[in-house]
Amino acid sequence: MTTTHAGREAAANNVDAVVIGAGFAGLYAVYRLREMGLAVRGFERGSGVGGTWYWNRYPGAGSDSESWVYSYTFSPELEQEWTWSSRFPPQSEILRYLEHVAERFDLKRSFEFNTAVNGATYDENSNRWMVKTDKGDTVHATYLVTAVGCLSAAAVPNIAGRDDFKGAWYHTGQWPHEGVDFSGKRVGVIGTGSSGIQAIPVIAKQAKHLTVFQRTPNFSVPARNRALTPEEVSNLKRNIKEIREFCRWSTIGQPYDFKNQNALDLDRETLRQQLEDNWQKGGFEWMFGAFPDMLYDQRANDIAADFVREKIRETVKDAKLADKLIPAGYPIATKRLPLDSGYFETFNRDNVTLVDLRETPIERIVENGVRTSDTTHELDIIVFATGFDALTGPLTRVGIRGRQGRKLEDKWADGPRTYLGVATEGFPNLFMITGPGSPSVLGNMPTSIEQHVDWVCGLITHLRKSGAVRAEPTTQAEEHWGQHVKELADQTLFPQADSWYLGANIPGKPRVFLPYIGGFGTYRKLCNEVADKGYEGFAIG
Ligand code: NAP
DSSP: OOOHHHHHHHHTEEEEHHHHHHHHHHHHHHHHHHTTOOOOOOSSSSSSSSSSSHHOTTTTTBOSTTTTSOOOOOOOOHHHHHHOBBOOOHHHHHHHHHEEEHTTTTOOGGSSSSSOEEEEEETTTTTEEEEEEEOOOOOEEEEEEEEEOOOOOBBBOTTTTTOOOSSSSEGGGGTTTTTOOBBOOOOEOOOOOOOHHHHHHHHHHSSSEEEEEESSSOOOEEEEBBBBBBHHHHHHHHHHHHHHHHHSSSSSSSOOOOOSOOOGGGGHHHHHHHHHHHHHHOSSSSHHOOGGGGGTOOHHHHHHHHHHHHHHHOOOOHHHHHHHHHHHSOOTTOOOOEEESSSSHHTTTTTTTEEEEETTTTEEEEEEEEEEEEOOOSSSEEEOOOOOOOOOOHHHTTEEEEEOOBBBBHHTSSSSSBTTTTTTTSSTTTTTTTOTTTTSSSSSHHHHHHHHHHHHHHHHHHHHHOOOOOEEEEEHHHHHHHHHHHHHHHHHHTGGSOOOGGEEEEETOOOOOOEEEEEEEHHHHHHHHHHTSSSSTTEEE
């Protein structure tokens, strides 16, 4: 029997699952779903795979997780074949890795690139999702898997006069593929989060002059990035199984964990020495391989914060400038802690100026630069390192409608409501990879992603085996989960900072702590228990 063109089209438009996004999560979701024998179609806005690493090509962009754990674990062969160059790989290398994975497992054939999903509506009669794209396609699927990333909806602040600027402007999360030549240019960077802190030292070396517009001074810990020696590589590859297993059950999906000891139990000198030793090692371990009370107890947190303040003071030669760069008013690490490669040192350069927006706020953007309350800073290029509408933004902008046409953004008007961060009541068979209410951004993303995809695939297998067609969380399960996520966050110092974890960076966004802070290992255990109890908390029918 020959299949007609129309027949093939119809088949392609009626699939088991649609996956949105071709980053770490989307690629793995397609791999697993196909392995289960499902017909899958994927859609990706970008022209290629990579997600975060496709879009964030700004100078200095790279992973803050150690390379040997910032990767997939599903294929032992892949793990042995691929060799990372350095401790913290640059964006270009991670993108190459994801392209390699896509080729190696023949994943691209399931994706349509340059295609954004601009609507997905659940039809109760057919129990199917009707997915529409900006290319005019309509695809029907039983399962809708969103792999849209947590930090993919770039937020460019609505500063008056932005369109008057005659120079070029860029957002770090939408960086041009051809790169930006800063040589001989007067550059302004607005924002000193992780992206700004990675980009600023690199731009400063290229630009004629760099002006950094800082609203809130940020803590930062040295990355101490370096090349991996062949000996390290072979040791890591030999022990990779154990390393991965440790990550899976750790608090933040990394190859280290909090000590079984509080900072406040140590005498000052011992504590200082331990902080110093870890500072010399570099990386997140300084905070997240240290003392748990630093995130729960203000007194312990103050010790850590003062340690970093001293480091900033030692590094920045001009004492008045150091004062402006030293953070105060919120506990350290309650805004995502950046890792840096010479960030504070950059302010010792003659071609770098810091503008403290708390003293001289931005009034407007003008045709030749940025006007603050005291002067106009003349610029050829503005870089917005101003962050993202995190976790909810990438989902609400898709145009998802559940039962009775209810819009996801309406349901979440007062903050996202999910069960396990993976599903939401009223939207059957919608599965969100690392959605709000899951650990997601509070650690190593690939660890989180693999757990989520595997768990969703387990749920879909359960449905298919039991002859059920839909799974949807109960209202009660969702409410309990929401309370649990909030209670856990409230036990920490995190809610004290105006961070994107709380939506505080987006005007009008409800102040709700978005990720699950109970730890990757604990979350994994809870998810496994839910599965063992026949997916307790889901209405399955
Ligand atoms: P971010 O952490 O939200 O930082 C945005 C910065 O822009 C903040 O300094 C913010 O100031 C400032 N800002 C925002 N609106 C402004 C305005 N209207 N005027 C002046 N300043 C403004 O964003 P990000 O640096 O892009 O990082 C977001 C997240 O992406 C990170 O936390 C991290 O999870 C991830 N990331 C990861 C890596 C990595 O793994 N290597 C690298 C980069 C980013 P306020 O603090 O005052 O709001």
